[in-house]
Amino acid sequence: MNIFRKNKSIIMAYKKSEQYDEDVTSGLIENYGNALRLLGEDPNREGLQKTPERLAKAMQFLTQGYQLDPHEILNSAKFHEDISEMIIVKDIELYSMCEHHMLPFYGKAHVAYIPNGYITGLSKIARVVDVYSRRLQVQERLTHQILNSIKETLNPLGVAVVIEASHLCMMMRGVEKQNSVTTTSAFFGEFEKNETRSEFVKLISAKLH
Numbered sequence: 103m104n105i106f107r108k109n110k111s112i113i114m115a116y117k118k119s120e121q122y123d124e125d126v127t128s129g130l131i132e133n134y135g136n137a138l139r140l141l142g143e144d145p146n147r148e149g150l151q152k153t154p155e156r157l158a159k160a161m162q163f164l165t166q167g168y169q170l171d172p173h174e175i176l177n178s179a180k181f182h183e184d185i186s187e188m189i190i191v192k193d194i195e196l197y198s199m200c201e202h203h204m205l206p207f208y209g210k211a212h213v214a215y216i217p218n219g220y221i222t223g224l225s226k227i228a229r230v231v232d233v234y235s236r237r238l239q240v241q242e243r244l245t246h247q248i249l250n251s252i253k254e255t256l257n258p259l260g261v262a263v264v265i266e267a268s269h270l271c272m273m274m275r276g277v278e279k280q281n282s283v284t285t286t287s288a289f290f291g292e293f294e295k296n297e298t299r300s301e302f303v304k305l306i307s308a309k310l311h
């Protein structure tokens with residue numbers, strides 16, 4: 103007897119599905135179709151027929167952060183722990199979109215905090231970076247929002263966030279500077295002290311592999 107054939111739920115044990123709001127999707131499809139026409143394209147030609155729909159779904163995916171609450175994410179894995187050493191999650195991949203041109207900016211985020219009785223799951227820190235990145239952003243605000251959400255939920259002794267990113271709006275248009283990287287940082291508590299901040303910067307700059 104083959105249980106895999108008999109019990110379908112075993113074969114379908116894991117299924118990832120995406121859901122989109124129908125009204126939002128159809129509204130966006132219409133608008134993106136018009137935008138293509140205004141840009142001199144023919145939205146009905148073969149290669150573009152499904153483009154407004156793909157774009158409508160991609161944009162909803164890339165802005166899903168509006169519907170998610172970073173405080174809730176951090177609280178969902180908040181544990182009591184008596185440690186007061188610096189915890190660093192570095193090289194978190196980051197993909198966001200600038201709110202001025204709606205073009206991507208991408209790079210890395212480095213986040214550290216010094217607990218004051220509570221820690222959170224390491225993956226939650228990366229999740230919070232994702233949630234704030236999946237909104238229309240400026241890099242400076244993104245940096246501060248990540249810092250504040252950790253500060254407000256964990257009440258730590260200190261928080262530090264550094265983001266290094268390349269902005270397509272600078273690379274593809276405007277000043278066309280292909281190799282410029284923008285670095286932003288925000289520090290709170292212990293990290294406002296020179297010594298702690300230098301230790302953090304040294305640790306995120308170190309190549310351990």
Ligand SMILES: [Zn+2]
Pocket residue numbers: 200201202203204205269271272
């Ligand atoms: Zn821009």
